[in-house]
Amino acid sequence: xxxxxxxxxxxxxxxxxxxxxxxxxxxxxxxxxxxxxxxxxxxxxxxxxxxxxxxxx
Amino acid sequence: xxxxxxxxxxxxxxxxxxxxxxxxxxxxxxxxxxxxxxxxxxxxxxxxxxxxxxxxxxxxxxxxxxxxxxxxxxxxxxxxxxxxxxxxxxxxxxxxxxxxxxxxxxxxxxxxxxxxxxxxxxxxxxxxxxxxxxxxxxxxxxxxxxxxxxxxxxxxxxxxxxxxxxxxxxxxxxxxxxxxxxxxxxxxxxxxxxxxxxxxxxxxxxxxxxxxxxxxxxxxxxxxxxxxxxxxxxxxxxxxxxxxxxxxxxxxxxxxxxxxxxxxxxxxxxxxxxxxxxxxxxxxxxxxxxxxxxxxxxxxxxxxxxxxxxxxxxxxxxxxxxxxxxxxxxxxxxxxxxxxxxxxxxxxxxxxxxxxxxxxxxxxxxxxxxxxxxxxxxxxxxxxxxxxxxxxxxxxxxxxxxxxxxxxxxxxxxxxxxxxxx
Numbered sequence: 001x002x003x004x005x006x007x008x009x010x011x012x013x014x015x016x017x018x019x020x021x022x023x024x025x026x027x028x029x030x031x032x033x034x035x036x037x038x039x040x041x042x043x044x045x046x047x048x049x050x051x052x053x054x055x056x057x
Numbered sequence: 058x059x060x061x062x063x064x065x066x067x068x069x070x071x072x073x074x075x076x077x078x079x080x081x082x083x084x085x086x087x088x089x090x091x092x093x094x095x096x097x098x099x100x101x102x103x104x105x106x107x108x109x110x111x112x113x114x115x116x117x118x119x120x121x122x123x124x125x126x127x128x129x130x131x132x133x134x135x136x137x138x139x140x141x142x143x144x145x146x147x148x149x150x151x152x153x154x155x156x157x158x159x160x161x162x163x164x165x166x167x168x169x170x171x172x173x174x175x176x177x178x179x180x181x182x183x184x185x186x187x188x189x190x191x192x193x194x195x196x197x198x199x200x201x202x203x204x205x206x207x208x209x210x211x212x213x214x215x216x217x218x219x220x221x222x223x224x225x226x227x228x229x230x231x232x233x234x235x236x237x238x239x240x241x242x243x244x245x246x247x248x249x250x251x252x253x254x255x256x257x258x259x260x261x262x263x264x265x266x267x268x269x270x271x272x273x274x275x276x277x278x279x280x281x282x283x284x285x286x287x288x289x290x291x292x293x294x295x296x297x298x299x300x301x302x303x304x305x306x307x308x309x310x311x312x313x314x315x316x317x318x319x320x321x322x323x324x325x326x327x328x329x330x331x332x333x334x335x336x337x338x339x340x341x342x343x344x345x346x347x348x349x350x351x352x353x354x355x356x357x358x359x360x361x362x363x364x365x366x367x368x369x370x371x372x373x374x375x376x377x378x379x380x381x382x383x384x385x386x387x388x389x390x391x392x393x394x395x396x397x398x399x400x401x402x403x404x405x406x407x408x409x410x411x412x413x414x415x416x417x418x419x420x421x422x423x424x425x426x427x428x429x430x431x432x433x434x435x436x437x438x439x440x441x442x443x444x445x446x447x448x449x450x451x452x453x454x455x456x457x458x459x460x461x462x463x464x465x466x467x468x469x470x471x472x473x474x475x476x477x478x479x
Contacts, residue, residue, distance in 0.1 A: 011371055015151065022150040024437055033429055034149070040425060040462075041156075044469065051473045 082295050083211040084278035087358065088127065088271050089299025090218040093306050094355030095175020095326060096168070096416070097265035098348050101307050102329040104258045105314025106321045108249070110233075113242035113311050115259060119266040120304035122457050124297050126428065129435050129454065130272050131292035132444045134279030141276040142366035145430050148437065153430070158366055160423040165270050165363040167416040169356055169398035174409050176352035177402055178327025182334065182345045191399040198357060198395060202388070207281050207377040214357055220350040221306050227343040228312040231336075238312065253471075260468030267461055269423040270362045272431060277365035281376050286444065310347075313340070326351075356395070364391040425462040432458060 024030060093101075104112055130141065137144055142161065146154030176194055177187040201213050241248070247255050275296075284292055314329065317336050323329050326348045334341025361377075367390050368375020374384035381388050401407055432454055435446045446454065 008371075015146070015154075015370060019146040019151040019154055022148060022153075024148040024433060025439075030433055033433060034153075037426055037429055040466070044466070047470065047473060 078291060078294070082291075082298075083215065083282060084275050084284075085127065085131065085292060085295030085297070086218060086299040086302070087211065087214045087354075088275040088278065089123065089296065089303045090221050090306070091214075091274075091354040091358040092123070092266065092268065092271060092303050093221055093310075093351055094168075094265075094359075095172050095348060095352035096355075097307075098175070098310060098351045099323070099326040099329075100261045100265045101310040102314045102318065102326050103323040104262060105311040106318035106323040106329070107258060108255075109315040109319050110238050110242035110311060111246060111248035111315075112258070112262070113238070113308055113315075114245045115262060116304060116307045116311065117243075119262065120300050122461075123266050123303070124300040125450075125454055125457055126267055126431070126461075127271060127275055127296050127300070128293050129431050129446070130276040131279055131284075131296055132289055132441070133431070133434055134276040135284045135286055135289050135292060136441055136444050138280055139276075140280055140365055140369040141273040141427070141431075143369040144276070144434055145427075146370060148434050149430060153426070154370065157423065157426060157430070158370060160419065160426075161269060161273055161366055162363050164416065164419045164423050165359050166394055166398055167412055167419060168268070168270060169359050169394060170401050170409075170412050171416055172352040172355040172359065173399050173402040174352075174412075175326060176349050176356070178325060179330060179345045179349035179352065181327070182330055182341070188403055191403060194353065194356065195392075195395055195399055197353075198360065199392065201357065202361070202377060202391060203381060210377050211278075211282070214354070217350055217354050217357065218302075221302075221347065221354065223343050223347045223350070224306055224309040224313065227340050227347075228309040228316075230340050230343075231313055231316040233312045233316045242311070242315075256467070257471055260464055260471065263461060263464055264420065264468060267424065267428075269420055269427045270359050272427050273366055274358050274362040277362065277369070281365070281378070289444065313344070356398075360391055360394045360398075363394050364388075420465075424465055425458075428458045428461060 101116075133144060134140070139147070142154070142158050145157045173191060173194070177190045180190045181187065201210055204210065249255065279292060313333070314323070317340070318329060318332060321332060323332075326344070330341055330344040330348055332341075333344045364387050365375055367373070368384070368387045371386065373386040375387045376384065379387065401412070402409070432446070432451070435441060435454075436451065438445055
């Protein structure tokens with residue numbers, strides 16, 4: 001069992017190495033799109049955390 | 058005689074085209090019809106009960122929107138021979154890849170729970186206890202995938218797609234007013250004005266039309282089917298036909314709900330079926346069968362979308378053409394997703410309403426990301442070559458994606474803060 005779990009963790013490391021560099025050329029529009037996406041997701045996660053905290057109170 | 062031979066030639070040519078289509082048909086039709094899943098049926102029933110035929114025009118507007126978004130996955134899958142998850146990992150790196158994969162797993166699992174909620178509610182109308190429904194569905198879906206061939210799985214899924222048409226005779230039973238249908242349904246209008254509640258219903262309809270799992274599912278299905286660049290026109294046609302069928306089925310559900318349930322607050326499709334059973338036994342039965350079928354189709358596709366995505370990334374054998382010995386992890390993932398989602402519905406007092414709401418919020422985080430990645434990947438000239446987006450496609454798709462991102466975000470916010478839109 002431990003072997004299987006360890007193998008899967010090794011696999012995750014392998015995947016991270018395999019896809020460490022994005023293959024798509026990071027042109028200005030691509031970089032801007034990804035930056036906006038990060039901002040958007042941070043905003044959404046922030047909203048969810050805020051909602052969770054207000055629900056707890 | 059010449060006239061006769063000409064007719065025979067045209068007939069045999071048309072028949073050949075139809076036969077060829079049936080060979081290629083599948084991913085587009087299945088994904089589009091499965092889009093009318095249990096959650097979708099509930100949304101249509103609730104919207105039509107609230108606004109009658111008033112928003113049919115909006116549903117018609119969503120048909121090309123769904124087509125343009127899903128058509129991109131056909132091209133991407135056929136050209137790269139990679140599923141959507143792998144394309145994101147490869148194109149944007151591990152961070153965005155893991156984000157998409159984990160989010161997909163979560164949203165798929167939660168959506169699968171809602172499919173089980175729909176199926177158990179539908180069969181409860183016929184006196185079938187939920188545990189029996191869950192066990193029978195898991196067994197059935199197990200048998201369907203374990204036959205060891207993608208082709209057989211797809212054709213069985215298409216048979217279930219045909220059951221989705223059961224709403225059409227239902228609409229004839231209620232004798233809708235055609236003139237009211239044309240005047241109120243086909244001319245764009247917002248019954249009762251454009252307010253917070255109307256906005257919520259519009260968003261819910263968009264949310265049921267474009268879902269993140271659909272992008273992942275169709276691209277993986279295109280790859281598993283072995284479609285290549287030369288099959289793209291057929292794949293597009295398949296997707297167009299699917300979007301038309303799903304729109305037509307949606308309209309017929311609107312007709313049933315708008316005629317019989319007008320003014321009733323509908324919270325679930327199961328409740329709508331029970332109410333329709335009181336109006337007309339056949340109508341209620343059609344609705345319940347349709348709801349069960351919708352949940353089943355959704356479950357067939359959603360559980361596969363996750364397994365395909367994980368198989369692509371972890372490098373497991375992940376084709377329906379592999380048997381269980383050849384692809385143990387793929388099938389383990391499939392059954393784990395299916396069985397755990399089914400089990401949740403059987404937990405006494407499980408927060409099913411909360412889960413249904415949570416699905417929408419989680420889907421909102423994945424949808425914009427998946428759509429943005431899709432457009433960027435379709436513009437990668439090195440990979441897509443002549444199949445990359447044209448300028449017109451980019452303008453059209455960017456407008457669609459921007460609108461969906463803005464509206465679905467507002468929908469997510471409205472689910473989190475319902476009072477904000479009242």
